[in-house]
Amino acid sequence: MMPNLFDVELVFELIPKLLKYLPVTIELTVISMLAGLLLGLLLAIIKMKKIPVLYQISVVFISFIRGTPILVQLYLSYAGIPLILKYYNHFHETSYNINSIPAIFYVLLALSLNEAAYNSEVIRAALLSVDKGQTEAAHSLGMTYGQVMRRIVLPEAFIVALPTLGNSLIGLMKGTSLAFVCSVVEMTAQSRILAGNNLRFFESYCALALIYWAMTILIERVIALLEKRFDIDFKSLRKRKGDVILD
């Protein structure tokens, strides 16, 4: 009889066990993406407006993030933040407890900063793609810079950036698998723990891979749906049918 080298059934048994940790993966992904988008927008505006000092800082920051592996950035965050806190305690005679910082914070910080650096270039390109005529028209109506940005530039830039941001979301979701280096247990870490119990590493990793794959397909679908939703002919048709009066 052939030895049971690969247990297919086990793979499907392990999937639900790993899915228990999917919320952690999703939490890491969503929070880092939102923070990365906001900070990325800020960096993009700083770069476009060439705001002194901040501009130079942002250039160095983006170069550093792009020039170092995400794994190393996680290590730096995990080891560096406690040091900063110790220094702060020392100089301000405070006694903040390092252990009170949840481990997930280090991961969120590193992932958000990483995402911001990469997104900032995408966002900058998208903002620049909005033609000057529209912003001039908005200004000529008497709108403020903030209003022009919020109501005219961002909605159009968002649609331009959507496919690229979708890719970056997928990359980020998979990137959360590195969170174990900061001792956060998400799906990948859990798969190693499960494998350590029964020494069925390959089955565990197969189950893990299937979940990531499915998640990626899901994100792709959602992005495609959004793209369709923002298509002008589609929007116009819905408005004419009276589904939406105005948005």
Added chain:
Amino acid sequence: MIEIRGLTKSFRQHTVLDHIDLTINKGEVVAVIGSSGAGKSTLLRTINLLEIPDEGIIKFGDLEVDMAKRTKALTLELRKNTAMVFQQFNLFRQKTAIENVMEGLIVVKKMPKEKALHIAKMQLDRVGLSDRIHHYPKQLSGGQQQRVAIARALAMQPKILLFDEPTSALDPELVGEVLDTIRKAAEEGNTMLLVSHEMSFVRKVATRVLFLDQGAIVEDGTPEEVFLNPRSDRTKKFLTNYHGSQEPEFSI
């Protein structure tokens, strides 16, 4: 009444507007003509501060903006007194015709949505586009887009309407519908400043014609005065081309 004093604008060494003085009374339809590079568009764009003049004073009734003491708040206030129609239409691409017209009413005039909707519908009806209100700019012809842009400008009820070569980017067959819309707006008593190369239109619609040359107003009068009895040689030369095309090429 709009008063402009000593309006000057240079791009590097090149003086585009050279101490322009101009007073426009309520209800006047002032056309600006001149060769390209004379500063016509720049004059319009400095009046609503899309280009910031180097010096000068712009007055809208009680609101006086001295360029030397210009603030962000004053800039916005001045822009609220004007509305502009652009050569390239410049409609908001992600908004339908009616949303384009409502945008300024809601965001700048802080109108409630229902009221803005009502006004926008009325304005689009006036430019003959009531069956296109839910169309996006890219679904409209150039002429229709420009009419939406005119409706957007009219809805703001500005003290002055600025038209920057409104028909230059249009197919010849679409020019007529836009000119008709502008003429209607003029007849309704709107104060307008219009840069145009459509000489026969200017002659028919304008109550006053300015000829701009090298950043200065060299001719200022009624259409008859400027077109038939221009004072300066520069104007005469410019108008030869226009008059030339008016004369029949042959006669029996």
